[in-house]
Amino acid sequence: MATDTPHRPGPSRPALTAVLAATFFVRFAFGITIAVFAAYITRQSTGFTGSEVGTAGLVTALAPVGEFSTVLLSGVAADRWGRFPILFGGMGSAAVLFVLISGTRSALTLGASNLVFGVASGAILAASLAVIADRAGSDTRGYEMGRFDAMNLFGWIAGVAFGLGLEELLPNSRLGTAFLLGAVILLAGLATGIAILRGQRVRVRSRTFDLGRIVRSAFRRPVLVVTLPWMAIYALLGTALSFLGAAAAGIGIRPGYLALAIAGAGSLLVVSQPYFGRLADRAGRTRMMTVGAAGFVLVLICAGLLVRFGLSVPLLAGIGLGVAAALTYGPAALAALADLATEQGRATTMAIYSLTISLGMVLGLVSSTALYGRFGPVGLEPYFAVIAAVLVGLTAVRWSEARHARIPVR
Numbered sequence: 001m002a003t004d005t006p007h008r009p010g011p012s013r014p015a016l017t018a019v020l021a022a023t024f025f026v027r028f029a030f031g032i033t034i035a036v037f038a039a040y041i042t043r044q045s046t047g048f049t050g051s052e053v054g055t056a057g058l059v060t061a062l063a064p065v066g067e068f069s070t071v072l073l074s075g076v077a078a079d080r081w082g083r084f085p086i087l088f089g090g091m092g093s094a095a096v097l098f099v100l101i102s103g104t105r106s107a108l109t110l111g112a113s114n115l116v117f118g119v120a121s122g123a124i125l126a127a128s129l130a131v132i133a134d135r136a137g138s139d140t141r142g143y144e145m146g147r148f149d150a151m152n153l154f155g156w157i158a159g160v161a162f163g164l165g166l167e168e169l170l171p172n173s174r175l176g177t178a179f180l181l182g183a184v185i186l187l188a189g190l191a192t193g194i195a196i197l198r199g200q201r202v203r204v205r206s207r208t209f210d211l212g213r214i215v216r217s218a219f220r221r222p223v224l225v226v227t228l229p230w231m232a233i234y235a236l237l238g239t240a241l242s243f244l245g246a247a248a249a250g251i252g253i254r255p256g257y258l259a260l261a262i263a264g265a266g267s268l269l270v271v272s273q274p275y276f277g278r279l280a281d282r283a284g285r286t287r288m289m290t291v292g293a294a295g296f297v298l299v300l301i302c303a304g305l306l307v308r309f310g311l312s313v314p315l316l317a318g319i320g321l322g323v324a325a326a327l328t329y330g331p332a333a334l335a336a337l338a339d340l341a342t343e344q345g346r347a348t349t350m351a352i353y354s355l356t357i358s359l360g361m362v363l364g365l366v367s368s369t370a371l372y373g374r375f376g377p378v379g380l381e382p383y384f385a386v387i388a389a390v391l392v393g394l395t396a397v398r399w400s401e402a403r404h405a406r407i408p409v410r
Helices: 012-042 050-081 083-101 107-135 141-169 176-196 211-218 221-250 255-267 269-283 285-309 313-326 329-340 346-403
Strands: none
Touching: 012 050, 012 083, 012 107, 012 141, 012 176, 050 083, 050 107, 050 346, 083 107, 083 176, 107 141, 107 329, 107 346, 141 176, 141 269, 141 329, 221 285, 221 329, 221 346, 269 285, 269 329, 285 313, 285 329, 285 346, 329 346
16 A cells, blocks of 8 residues: 555656647547548448448447446546556557457457447546646646647547548558557557656555545536536537548548548647636636537537538538537536546546546437438437537536535636
8 A cells, every 4th residue: 555645646747748648649549440430340431321320330339338337447446546557558458459450340349349449448538637637736727628628639630530531542441551550559659658757656546545435426416517518519529420421421522621621620629728728717617618518509500400401601600600619618627527526536536527428429329320310311400409408408507506606606
């Protein structure tokens, strides 16, 4: 049993830098693979039938199933044995799984591998967020979470763009190369993180460990009010990321052009997320989360209108405005969650974030593909409406709790 304190085991900056570097490499690798996964499973890049969409959606959904079913255990492990052993172990395991996936097109094998991959993904995210919650003070937590979110989202988007580019350049028979490349990138990220932390003391165990109290603290109502909106948000994002390439091809947009557009937009995240995080430190978490939720609702309204009436400049402009506002949500909500976490159980509390986003991706993939397969594009309208209603309702609950002094407005 270690005798040192459970957190802040040395200078903060190397640990934060290591997490940011690892986060970018991890999400870049994951983005590459998710961009080509549907085409890889179905053995074709365009023109999916309804049954093929269903198979791709089911196999893809197994990763978030593995994540939400085990991520609390990963958080508990990170609280008990330290953040970086769990983080680096997850990265190494994911690299091995990518190598295995690159050698098979069997839906059963891919599904089983994707399930285990979700376990590694949850461990990586819970441990990373716990490091930032540990090392950032309450007055800079929004900014540091913004930097994390920038690396997280930019890595995702750059990876998706790169994956779409590979789909354009490579014949479908060689898409397994994308997974091998993802494994190399993960190992590069692992090596980078270890190099940054060389000489730093980071393998710290908790001196006291009360599992029951940690879990009870992680599932308090204020924590759930902050985390549940992510379930609705990722129900939308999971579907969009998985089938973006096929949808674009269906309306005549080549994957290469889509990749360039996504990469250009994603580069703005590096600047915007830390800026929005600093605003959350100054203006308050709840206020910035409200702006972000309103942005998502605007996107959903415009997307629903696009489904019914087709492309138009005003609706595209509305989506752009909504996306800009929605970007304020992540840093503020992550900082609010870190504010609510107890010192002993930070990793477990931050794991609730991973649990809700992975569960949201599962629900989103299953429900949206089912609705689309049965009713066509019009079936997505009630799907968008439910997501918008959940976001509005939970935002109202957050403000109600703030007024009754259960949580601070900031």
